[in-house]
Amino acid sequence: DVKVTQSSRYLVKRTGEKVFLECVQDMDHENMFWYRQDPGLGLRLIYFSYDVKMKEKGDIPEGYSVSREKKERFSLILESASTNQTSMYLCASGYQPQHFGDGTRLSIL
Amino acid sequence: QQPVQSPQAVILREGEDAVINCSSSKALYSVHWYRQKHGEAPVFLMILLKGGEQKGHEKISASFNEKKQQSSLYLTASQLSYSGTYFCGTEEKTSYDKVIFGPGTSLSVIP
Numbered sequence: 357d358v359k360v361t362q363s364s365r366y367l368v369k370r371t372g373e374k375v376f377l378e379c380v381q382d383m384d385h386e387n388m389f390w391y392r393q394d395p396g397l398g399l400r401l402i403y404f405s406y407d408v409k410m411k412e413k414g415d416i417p418e419g420y421s422v423s424r425e426k427k428e429r430f431s432l433i434l435e436s437a438s439t440n441q442t443s444m445y446l447c448a449s450g451y452q453p454q455h456f457g458d459g460t461r462l463s464i465l
Numbered sequence: 466q467q468p469v470q471s472p473q474a475v476i477l478r479e480g481e482d483a484v485i486n487c488s489s490s491k492a493l494y495s496v497h498w499y500r501q502k503h504g505e506a507p508v509f510l511m512i513l514l515k516g517g518e519q520k521g522h523e524k525i526s527a528s529f530n531e532k533k534q535q536s537s538l539y540l541t542a543s544q545l546s547y548s549g550t551y552f553c554g555t556e557e558k559t560s561y562d563k564v565i566f567g568p569g570t571s572l573s574v575i576p
Contacts, residue, residue, distance in 0.1 A: 360506075387562055398467070398552060398568035399507070406562055415467070415565065446506065451562060453497065453509035454554075 379447030487553030
């Protein structure tokens with residue numbers, strides 16, 4: 357079975373902090389994705405990557421950056437966390453289908 | 466552009482049928498369907514790749530009308546285990562690999 361592991365299930369940070377969310381997959385997938393999930397808005401794509409060091413903006417990239425130095429790891433970075441970034445963050449890997457991690461519930465105080 | 470899903474929410478009794486619709490304003494390459502149970506990760510149900518394609522997964526099936534840029538998910542003789550939020554994801558012809566998910570449809574099956 358494909359395993360997508362997100363480093364933290366719950367995370368609490370303060371406004372202005374730099375926050376790193378890590379995601380690791382074990383299936384040698386080229387494609388990896390970061391989404392945020394908010395009630396009533398579904399899964400919104402922040403960034404995706406189709407190869408090492410390659411990235412593309414999704415629909416809501418503002419305030420975020422990503423890093424993919426190794427194929428199995430895709431990191432989401434909140435450069436200066438703000439309260440409106442409090443959300444559930446989901447990582448996925450693969451293509452047709454995507455496999456999701458369990459999510460990180462991030463609270464920015 | 467995010468696809469539109471309808472209805473937003475539906476409550477069914479066990480054994481009843483339901484249809485969830487997904488539509489896009491863009492020309493589509495594929496439509497993906499996922500189900501997410503409360504507190505869990507979304508789980509893949511099926512992908513439809515060709516216009517007019519229909520697929521089945523147990524008592525859950527789907528169709529894809531490429532010309533209308535629409536897909537429908539059919540849940541037949543619903544079971545308690547079908548409860549959850551259903552998301553459609555669309556892949557536009559102008560941007561392969563990028564899947565845009567709809568806002569979701571909450572489905573509750575009660576005894």
